Amino acid sequence: MGGLSYTIEDLNSMTQGQFFGQTIADLGKSDSSIVCLTADLAKSSKIGTFFSAFPERSFNMGIAEQNMVSVAAGLALAGKKPYVATFACFASMRAGEQVRTDICYPNLNVKIIGTHAGLSMGNGGTTHHATEDIGIMRTFANMTVTVPADGIETAKIIQACANHYGPLYMRIGRGLEPPAYETVDYNFKLGKAITMKEGSDISIIACGNCVKAAMDAADKLADTEGPRVRVINMHTIKPLDTETILKAAEETGTILTAEEHNILGGLGSAVAEVLAEAGVQCKFKRLGIPDVFSVIGYPDDLYGHYKIDMEGIADAVCEIMGVERKKIDEDAD
Amino acid sequence: MLHNCQNREELMKFLTKKSVDIRKKIIQLVVTAGGGHVGGGLSMTEILLTMYYHILNIDPKNPSKPDRDRFILSKGHGGVGICPVLADVGYYPEDMMMDFNQYLSPFGMHPDMKKVPGIDMSTGSLGHGLSISVGLAIGARLDKTSWRVFCLLGDGECNEGSVWEAAMAAHHYKLGNLIAIVDRNQHMLDGPTEKIMSLEPLEDKWKAFGFNTKVIKGHDYQELLDTFEKLPPATNENPVCIICNTVKGKGVSFMENEPKWHYGGLDEDAAKSAITDIDKMTL
Numbered sequence: 001m002g003g004l005s006y007t008i009e010d011l012n013s014m015t016q017g018q019f020f021g022q023t024i025a026d027l028g029k030s031d032s033s034i035v036c037l038t039a040d041l042a043k044s045s046k047i048g049t050f051f052s053a054f055p056e057r058s059f060n061m062g063i064a065e066q067n068m069v070s071v072a073a074g075l076a077l078a079g080k081k082p083y084v085a086t087f088a089c090f091a092s093m094r095a096g097e098q099v100r101t102d103i104c105y106p107n108l109n110v111k112i113i114g115t116h117a118g119l120s121m122g123n124g125g126t127t128h129h130a131t132e133d134i135g136i137m138r139t140f141a142n143m144t145v146t147v148p149a150d151g152i153e154t155a156k157i158i159q160a161c162a163n164h165y166g167p168l169y170m171r172i173g174r175g176l177e178p179p180a181y182e183t184v185d186y187n188f189k190l191g192k193a194i195t196m197k198e199g200s201d202i203s204i205i206a207c208g209n210c211v212k213a214a215m216d217a218a219d220k221l222a223d224t225e226g227p228r229v230r231v232i233n234m235h236t237i238k239p240l241d242t243e244t245i246l247k248a249a250e251e252t253g254t255i256l257t258a259e260e261h262n263i264l265g266g267l268g269s270a271v272a273e274v275l276a277e278a279g280v281q282c283k284f285k286r287l288g289i290p291d292v293f294s295v296i297g298y299p300d301d302l303y304g305h306y307k308i309d310m311e312g313i314a315d316a317v318c319e320i321m322g323v324e325r326k327k328i329d330e331d332a333d
Numbered sequence: 334m335l336h337n338c339q340n341r342e343e344l345m346k347f348l349t350k351k352s353v354d355i356r357k358k359i360i361q362l363v364v365t366a367g368g369g370h371v372g373g374g375l376s377m378t379e380i381l382l383t384m385y386y387h388i389l390n391i392d393p394k395n396p397s398k399p400d401r402d403r404f405i406l407s408k409g410h411g412g413v414g415i416c417p418v419l420a421d422v423g424y425y426p427e428d429m430m431m432d433f434n435q436y437l438s439p440f441g442m443h444p445d446m447k448k449v450p451g452i453d454m455s456t457g458s459l460g461h462g463l464s465i466s467v468g469l470a471i472g473a474r475l476d477k478t479s480w481r482v483f484c485l486l487g488d489g490e491c492n493e494g495s496v497w498e499a500a501m502a503a504h505h506y507k508l509g510n511l512i513a514i515v516d517r518n519q520h521m522l523d524g525p526t527e528k529i530m531s532l533e534p535l536e537d538k539w540k541a542f543g544f545n546t547k548v549i550k551g552h553d554y555q556e557l558l559d560t561f562e563k564l565p566p567a568t569n570e571n572p573v574c575i576i577c578n579t580v581k582g583k584g585v586s587f588m589e590n591e592p593k594w595h596y597g598g599l600d601e602d603a604a605k606s607a608i609t610d611i612d613k614m615t616l
Contacts, residue, residue, distance in 0.1 A: 035475070041570045059471065059506070067498035074468020077403075077454060097458060098495075102465060106446055106455050221544065257433075 007183045009151055014173025017115055019067075020287040021049030023158040024083055029056050031162065036079045037072055039065045045085035045115045065207035066089045067100035069112075076108035083161075087121075088130035090173050091219060095321025096136055104140040104166045111161050112169045118208065118260030119148075119294055120173035126293045130171070135265020137169040138238045144168040144190065145237040147267075149211035150179035153235055156188040165256065173260070174210055174299070180212040193241040199230035202317055203248035203255050206269050207234050208256035210308055212245050212288075217314035224326040227317055237267055241272045249275055254283040254320055258308055263288040287313060334387045335422050341558070341588065344387065348554050349616060351382050351421070356584045360604050366413060366434035367599035369442065372588055373487060374414025374581040376518035376551070380503065380569075381418045381616065383557040393423035396450045400481050403453045403469050405460020408487035408516060409443040410596075417439055424451035427459065431527025438549075438557035455494065460493025463513060468612045470511040476567050481567050485514045489521030492530045500572075504543030509569030513544065517586060518581035522595045536576060544574035552616045584614040 006019070014022070020186060020203040026048055027035045034299055035057045042048035044061055061068035062094055072082035084091070091099070091114040103110045114133055117270030121128035138145045144166065148154040150329035157170050180196065188194075196211060198217050204214040210234045218229035230252055255275065257268035275284060287308050295305060307316065318325040338344040347571070363369040389402040408413055413433070421428045430436040439448035443457030450488050454465050466484040473480055490496065494506040503511050515535070525531050532538070539546040545565060560575055581595070582588030585607040599607065 001587040057475065061502055062498075062505075064495075064498035064501070066460075067467070067502055070464030071468035071471065071501070072460050072466040073454075073501065074470070074507075075472050076468070078469050078474050078476070079399075079471020098461065098464075103459055130432050170595070194522070 002228055006152060006155060006180070007206070007212055008184060011150070011179040011181065011184065012318070016148065016151045016154045016172040017046035019175070020113060020158060020172060022044030025053045026050045027162055028057065028200060033079065034044050034210050035059065035075055035082050037061055037082060037084045039063055039068045039086045039090065041115070045113065047085035047113070048247065055311065062186050065095040065306060066098050068096040070102045072101035072110045073098070073106070073108050076110050081109055083111045083113065083223055085113040085115060087128060087138040088117035088133045089128055091169070092130060092133035092136045099137070100140045103254055104142045107142045107166055109165050111131065112167070112322070114169060114171045114300065117171040119306070120299050122299040122302065123295045123296045129294045131260070131262045131289045131294060132265065133171055134237055134259070134261050134267065135269070138251070138270065143238065146170045146190065147207035147237060148172060149216045149233050149258060150173055150181055151175055151263055152179065152184050157235070159190065171208070177209055180215060191236045191239045191241060193244040194233040194235065195230065195244070197229065197231040199228040200252055201227040202227065202321060203230040203232055203252045204247065204258055204313065204317070205232045205234050205235065205245065205255060205267065206258040207270055208260050210313070211312045213308060214313050215308050216310040216318060217227070218272055219227050220310060220314050221317060222326055226326060227321045227323060229317060234267055237270055238291040240270050240274065245271055245274050246278055246280060249280045249282045256285050256287060256313070256316060257262050258287040258313055261288050262291055266328060281319055285316065287316055288307060334385050334506055335393070344558070346399045346484035347555050348379070348386065351386065352616060353614070355417055355421060357381060357420070359414060360599065360607045360611070362413050362417055362430060362433055363599050364368070364601070364604050367429065369413030370410040370596050371413065372520065372591070373516065373518060374411055375486065375583045375585065375588065377411060377414055377516045378429060378583065379513060379552045379554060379557060379573050380485060380516060380577055381415060382556055383554065383561060385418050385422045387558065390480065390560045390601065391481070393451060396424060400478060400480050403466070405454050405462045405469070405484045406444065406456055407458070407465045407484050407554040408490055409456030409462070412440070412442050412444045415444065418535040419449070419451040434492045440583040459487065459490040460495040463470055463496050463503070467499050467506070467508060470503070473510055474508070479567050481510045481512060483512045483514060485516060486506050487531060488515055488517045488519065488526050488535070489529070491532055491535070493516065500542040500544065501570040507570040508572045509565060510567040511572045512564065513572065513574040513611045515574065516579055518575050518579045520581040520590065520592055521593065522592070524592050539574040539576070543571060545571040546574040547578065548576045548578065551579035552583060554616065568590065584611045585593055586610050
């Protein structure tokens with residue numbers, strides 16, 4: 001476990017990437033078997049923080065992701081603990097077979113960090129958006145799939161990696177959005193969802209950026225005496241916390257999932273599988289990218305376009321609950 | 334080394350006899366397995382026997398010995414070719430392979446490191462092994478150890494772009510502890526390499542990628558021993574590539590250079606005829 005501690009100020013001043021870079025560099029101090037690799041994205045992915053601290057254990061593999069992932073497998077075979085960082089679209093697709101066959105199949109201890117995931121590349125466009133990575137990665141046996149809600153959770157996942165053996169994928173965005181957590185001091189356990197807000201009418205199960213958007217939507221609806229919304233941060237998509245999902249279905253009767261991912265294959269699909277197999281009857285809807293190649297624009301505009309921002313989620317809650325969305329007149333006072 | 338030969342002459346005799354024995358075992362295994370990549374299995378026999386009996390620092394009684402040399406079968410479809418060799422040097426008893434390819438068997442077309450003792454990495458999808466070997470070689474460098482990584486590639490496999498990504502990285506990271514071996518048997522599944530997707534000038538390609546490259550006769554023990562006994566020190570900066578000119582289906586007249594024997598099954602008569610050929614073969 002790294003000794004680095006973060007402050008509340010860090011929550012608002014550091015991006016997800018910076019939390020990742022700082023934390024892995026910190027872990028590197030106490031564990032000399034950690035090695036880091038990137039494919040010409042040391043700066044963008046922020047794994048460069050480790051590169052600066054430990055140049056002899058850092059390997060820039062050039063623009064060759066397939067080779068990079070298999071090299072990481074070889075390093076793991078040699079007893080090292082490799083962390084690989086590149087854009088999520090390349091980690092999951094360009095090097096997808098190498099992740100599956102060279103890391104997951106022999107169950108090697110390699111951690112893969114997919115940065116700039118979802119729509120966070122904004123006007124980088126469809127080639128650089130990653131809206132399939134959760135679906136791809138979670139179908140690889142032996143793979144753990146994580147999606148931190150913000151920077152501090154990114155740090156907590158990397159810290160948890162120190163005590164986790166096996167393949168793990170962490171997807172992060174650019175992390176420029178406001179944090180979901182107002183504290184750095186909370187208990188985090190891989191595979192155990194965190195209830196961010198209690199509510200009894202409906203549960204939103206979200207991951208990544210959508211956690212904060214769902215929390216804001218819950219607050220907004222509470223302000224207008226709308227539905228009382230439970231918000232669950234499903235930071236680990238696999239293994240999935242089925243207990244928390246089924247409890248939410250039983251106690252609130254309605255489930256909405258929200259993710260920056262195709263509605264096929266990601267968090268929403270995973271939750272649907274659990275509900276269907278448990279024979280639970282509840283209202284259910286998936287929010288995400290509706291199986292289209294995403295348009296370009298600034299990320300905030302895209303979250304609005306695909307209705308996974310605060311407004312979109314609040315509207316979806318009202319729609320599934322069959323209530324009218326009441327809005328506070330901003331000029332009233 | 335896993336033999337007691339006192340001199341080159343004895344060793345040549347020993348290995349030459351093994352060439353015949355192992356080829357027969359490969360044929361028998363193809364019968365047991367109901368089919369196999371027999372052509373490419375027979376082309377790499379001398380390379381494997383040179384490696385496992387004489388060159389690799391390994392201990393079949395302790396397959397995970399930390400300072401062992403690593404051998405990565407990048408042409409992973411060579412399962413039927415390598416498994417009899419691993420049994421022969423003592424990793425497991427031969428009769429363990431009785432259910433080769435069958436339901437729940439540890440042995441199949443492509444070797445699984447979790448199931449087959451002596452296999453350093455699970456392979457099967459082409460173009461992965463050299464990259465994995467680069468990772469191992471960097472790992473050895475980080476630990477300042479002297480073990481080497483040997484990676485056997487198929488020639489058709491060299492169509493894969495990732496082979497050349499790995500070659501670029503091996504040179505960049507100055508991995509003289511990495512030895513790529515190409516089983517240049519001139520054939521891939523659909524036909525001759527130069528007809529399907531030409532590789533020549535293959536030696537120039539490896540040289541251009543910074544490899545210390547040599548072309549040898551891949552069934553000739555004198556050349557194999559001379560080459561692998563005199564490898565440059567592992568501390569060298571340049572990775573090594575040994576292109577071994579071989580014959581696909583070597584030793585069985587009706588299989589030699591016949592694309593259809595890339596993968597095939599053998600009935601009893603065909604197996605008998607193959608074994609008669611092997612008894613008469615010369616290297």
